Amino acid sequence: MTGPVRIRSGVPGLDEITGGGLPANSLVVISGDPGSGKTTMCLQYLFMGATQFNENGVFISLEETEEEIVRAASYYGWDLASLIKSGRLKTITVELYDFDKLKNTIEDAVASVNAKRLVIDPGVIFRLYFERELDARKRIMSLGRMLKRLGCTAWITNEIALDAPMSLFGLEEYVADGVVLMYHTKYQDRFVRSIGILKMRGTTFSEKLHPMILTEHGVHIFADKDLFEQAPPAAANAGKGRGG
Amino acid sequence: MTGPVRIRSGVPGLDEITGGGLPANSLVVISGDPGSGKTTMCLQYLFMGATQFNENGVFISLEETEEEIVRAASYYGWDLASLIKSGRLKTITVELYDFDKLKNTIEDAVASVNAKRLVIDPGVIFRLYFERELDARKRIMSLGRMLKRLGCTAWITNEIALDAPMSLFGLEEYVADGVVLMYHTKYQDRFVRSIGILKMRGTTFSEKLHPMILTEHGVHIFADKDLFEQAPPAAANAGKGRGG
Amino acid sequence: MTGPVRIRSGVPGLDEITGGGLPANSLVVISGDPGSGKTTMCLQYLFMGATQFNENGVFISLEETEEEIVRAASYYGWDLASLIKSGRLKTITVELYDFDKLKNTIEDAVASVNAKRLVIDPGVIFRLYFERELDARKRIMSLGRMLKRLGCTAWITNEIALDAPMSLFGLEEYVADGVVLMYHTKYQDRFVRSIGILKMRGTTFSEKLHPMILTEHGVHIFADKDLFEQAPPAAANAGKGRGG
């Protein structure tokens, strides 16, 4: 079998730990602890896509306004406002009450900028809209299928915590092509950030957890290093953890 | 007592840890953590059955479309599309609302390709259809009995997680002939994959957990090795974990 | 006080760890993890009783059909079909909806083969039939009393798991004369089987957990050995774990 067509994420280290880069058109669930950098990495993915790899993008937000999204990105020096103005990026803030309307909104947005990259943030909010787990399950998988038909490499975020992981109801298990886990946990006297790949179809991937940091340039993953119990190496300490 | 008639699964190492191979016509529950490779191993089982051992098969999906199933298999080089075309495999996507209709659908599918292998994936979704545990229990056991009358060696998947195992309500304990557990758990700084046999009627089986990997050829179980706390041996590292 | 009249279970090692054998007419609760061998041991008890010790028996099943029970026993070479034919064993599959009818059914079955041994499997299903815990408690204790009046040595199974033990509501504590625990738990890289006596009236018993195995001849308990953390001795390894 020939290797898949891969995209370059623009997130240092991520391509390396996914065997060379995410397969194009994958649907990836990004699950992470609070403050682990999920949203930051998503913004980085879109910004780099538009500025470095000629891939336009769409940010579907279920909670933040465009202004808030632009401001969040600005902390890292990512000028989303210009990209929005020049039609390379589009942000949409949606209400989820009307699930069918959501699908149309997403399709239109993708078409409007001819997007190749897509982010939905946060995915966890889906579960709040359905009483029966069975309905949530079907709707979310239906959404996942729609996303994959769009011809984008789509990321959907999920917030987890050690005590009550909020599953996206079969999305991770069946429809998603990949699942990435971002940890930000207290270990003895510090918070330790790490990232691991739970699943990624169509490619080999690292089975380890890798240290990662948040710098003033966004997320940085150390693909060559295992997770230490002591302080991460000097290179990481230079740009101490920054963003949200 | 003479030994049972056994099938050859086609999954490297699985036959060895089940005392020489699964007894024919067994009903086996495949329980696994998210991303542990349950669905991959099921596809491998059907593909190998059809191409290597002249056993046609049926894949009953409760969540995925035929297209998705075919694509998932293609990542491993398993061309299910041809097998479906040539009548050696059949995939059915069913709604579970009508439980009786489900039984008929399965029976018809098995007959249509004279199947000897059967997969139902995911089994866990049964529990979402019944309010009273007693009803779920009876229906699922009734389904299990029907499966055993079909003359197939049937696998039914179940998703588990360390905190809330979702039992298939007596299916494992009474009707199922075997229960296989696939672990994919975080241990220190890596994810470790392992497989064990909880129960298998009619044959001896290994009481240990065995390391396993996902390669570009599917699931590979190390029947000769115990589970190490450190990195698995070189042979495993060559084809690093792939699929989903 | 003179020693009690004891029965010989026919399960190797069980009589030794119960001070010489279960007191006749005891009501014993057999609690075990999934796949621990509860049902196997019950079938062994009945088969040995009928073929070795001239004690006929009744198997009351709340979930399995006679055919399934006979097949399950056949894996161990226990020909229940002949015993049923010759009136030495009787199996009954009952619905629990009508609790009073259950009692009559049991009494009739015991009388019909003049049974001295009785098994009810699984006992856990009782709790699904009652809304109020108080009702469940009273009904089950009433059933337990009825069983003791039958003049049989009766075993009733209960499924437990580490996180949510399903108690038989006072049955173990007050009415049952004995409680046997069968463990089948993951320990490091293997599954370990063990058995222990929590309670047994009228006799001394071992306060230890003993290793046990499932062989092609059924359950085998090592009365002389303590539970090791490493592999059980050579004698055990010869017939590696088999049944369900």
Next chain:
Amino acid sequence: MTGPVRIRSGVPGLDEITGGGLPANSLVVISGDPGSGKTTMCLQYLFMGATQFNENGVFISLEETEEEIVRAASYYGWDLASLIKSGRLKTITVELYDFDKLKNTIEDAVASVNAKRLVIDPGVIFRLYFERELDARKRIMSLGRMLKRLGCTAWITNEIALDAPMSLFGLEEYVADGVVLMYHTKYQDRFVRSIGILKMRGTTFSEKLHPMILTEHGVHIFADKDLFEQAPPAAANAGKGRGG
């Protein structure tokens, strides 16, 4: 303050760990794991009281019949039947539906044999009779007060388990003069029995857990020994654990 008037329980070792014996007229809650020997120790208390210390007694059972109580005691050679016949002991089996009737029943029984010792077993069943915790609390404390006015030294049993201790709602904390804990827990490869005093008004008491065994003569507490992690001393092994 002068020392209290004490009773002699008749349970070897119990008087020693309660600073010389339970203060007369105490209300003591006996909390224990399943199979820990609560009921046995209560029967021992009553039997010894009637035969050794000229204190008649009443056994109030909320679950067992007189016949079952007598039989349970007979395993230890305690002939309760004779004591009942000669008016030295009385057993009553009560329904708890009518809580006020319960009180009258108890008062009458105590008067009828001029009892100085009283047992209520099991106390845990109280909580099943009340919807609101507040009502349960008031009723149980009211019962406790009534018991103390009777001029008996009263024991009331409570079943506990490590995961969900069933509290007797303030009884232990406020009304009860003493609380005794009986453990029967799995430790590595054996079951270990121990007993400890959580609280005892009016006297000093041991703050340690003491090993205890069940022999053919009932409960035996080792007041002079601390709890070992290894096997209890030879004296204990002679009469291996018996009862219920």
Next chain:
Amino acid sequence: MTGPVRIRSGVPGLDEITGGGLPANSLVVISGDPGSGKTTMCLQYLFMGATQFNENGVFISLEETEEEIVRAASYYGWDLASLIKSGRLKTITVELYDFDKLKNTIEDAVASVNAKRLVIDPGVIFRLYFERELDARKRIMSLGRMLKRLGCTAWITNEIALDAPMSLFGLEEYVADGVVLMYHTKYQDRFVRSIGILKMRGTTFSEKLHPMILTEHGVHIFADKDLFEQAPPAAANAGKGRGG
């Protein structure tokens, strides 16, 4: 800032671990495990206040009668009956159904003996009176405010257990000036008693847990000692744990 006016509790060691004594007019929550000595310490506080420090007191009981309170204190040689007679102490047993009536009752009682010390025992019962957490929260804080206006140094008890701490709904966090924790936990083969100060406004306090014992003279705290894992020192062993 000048040091606060302090009271002398009369409980040996308590003043030392609260930086010299509780600030006068503080509202302190005394939280403790069952049998930890909360009520004993409260009685000691009132008795010493009336006999040693010329501070009259009021004991508001939500569960015990005056007779029971007096008896509980008598075990330690504290003659509350005389103090009640001479108008130095007052005990009130209240129903909580009418929360407003409770306030009036407390105010009247304090005025009647010109109390400077106040105890409410047990505080935990408040939560049973309100359906909505918001109402419980408001009422309890309102009660706390009323207590502080009375010009007393008030103690309110709370029962906690390791698995389900019953919080007094913001009382500890906002209205209470201090929170004292009394532990009575099983550690290996013994019960260990300790006390610690979680919070105390207006003064420094020890951040450690200190060993404590119950003697025939009440609670005794070892302010100079840290908590050992082995037996407490000889001085403690002399008067072995007594009370309730």
Next chain:
Amino acid sequence: MTGPVRIRSGVPGLDEITGGGLPANSLVVISGDPGSGKTTMCLQYLFMGATQFNENGVFISLEETEEEIVRAASYYGWDLASLIKSGRLKTITVELYDFDKLKNTIEDAVASVNAKRLVIDPGVIFRLYFERELDARKRIMSLGRMLKRLGCTAWITNEIALDAPMSLFGLEEYVADGVVLMYHTKYQDRFVRSIGILKMRGTTFSEKLHPMILTEHGVHIFADKDLFEQAPPAAANAGKGRGG
């Protein structure tokens, strides 16, 4: 990207661990264990702002009265009464029933003293006002947005405990610019205080937990020290833990 405009908190050590000081106009969630010093640090922040840094402030209390707030601050020598009188600080106690009214109240208060600093305490009470999690989520985020439009650097407190962290529903994850965690946990024989930054947009921050103490001058954070397992250094011991 130029560095952000920063404020000086006035809490020793806090500016250092937030990379030089909180970015102006941030919304920060202060989450802490009971008794960890959240409210104390908030009062310190406002007092120092008004007296040292010429930034007026508003304290929005959802539970305490102005009198209680003033008194709580007085323990540290912070004279809020004068600041209120001179129009440099304002305290408001609000009912949350009318959420829209809350917003107006806050806006008016901020305008009335031209506040640059704002505290809402406790934020946790929001969750008690909404039945559906979705509503709570929207309202709280709407409040958060309003706070950020006010041109203040706003702190909102949240009470957490190890077993059931009460999340402010997406506020921390999306709207809040920063999250600070204050621990006050039992470790062996003492209570240990520590503080860490989970998230802070627009600046680097320390990824470690730092020891902190409560002294008679308020909260003091040791920015230069890691968290020790043994006693904190001498400087900390000098002013032993004080406040609430």
